[in-house]
Amino acid sequence: MNIQLTPIAYVKNTRKEVKDDDWSSIISEIELADNIIAESLEGITEFSHLQVIFYMDKVLDEKAIAQYRHPRNDTTLPKLGTYAQRNKNRPNKLGLTTVELLERKPRSLIVKNLDAIDGTPVLDIKPVMLEFAPKGIIRQPAWTKVIMKNYWT
């Protein structure tokens, strides 16, 4: 089964090259594609946060496969499958991040904490609702702290 998708928007920001860390200072503009009506953003400012699904088009095809490896190739960390990690080298090259909505312009959104580089195609935007938050207590392994140490600096 082949699934054909089309960008509904594009990311504009100052981060021009792929980098793993230091995303907190980046403010991004998500600009609607020409074929998407501006009214599709009506009511969005009633939400403080959005989930953004984007397509990491700079990932090489040969790296976009299911893997079993050390996160960031750090051998002090346990070997893990692709679906126990959030790293960008994965089948379908999808990124997913919860961002803070700062402002809506007629055909774009100004957001904080989007870890996507300039020009990245956006496939969907969904408002964060508490009804879709994780139910119950969240449990995660200790190695995530190592990986995420400088991510949001």
Next chain:
Amino acid sequence: MNIQLTPIAYVKNTRKEVKDDDWSSIISEIELADNIIAESLEGITEFSHLQVIFYMDKVLDEKAIAQYRHPRNDTTLPKLGTYAQRNKNRPNKLGLTTVELLERKPRSLIVKNLDAIDGTPVLDIKPVMLEFAPKGIIRQPAWTKVIMKNYWT
């Protein structure tokens, strides 16, 4: 720009037809596609929750467009853009839900709170990390309560 994706897994459950509400009782199995290695799930049970991105292939193409309408066509609710809603009729037909991981089998995951019907193609699975949780206080409009009243029953 056309983006070609391939399912990495498929949903198996007892929900055979599209329905808006009553998802809490549904337990789903997410079974890896044949070309995805089983080792891609290694380490996943250290996480309690997963984000699942799926392709709602039963949505008709003519409804998969950016819209400005009342949620669930309920005129007592405000008219809203597609990106201020989470409903299934949207460009690219992407669904996104945080599920609870109950069990890992060699090539599949047993999960709770996945609002996808039987046979739905899955495009990505990401572990929930607190570092990717919304930063700051979450604000959302009152109409979401009306919409979500019977969703997780």
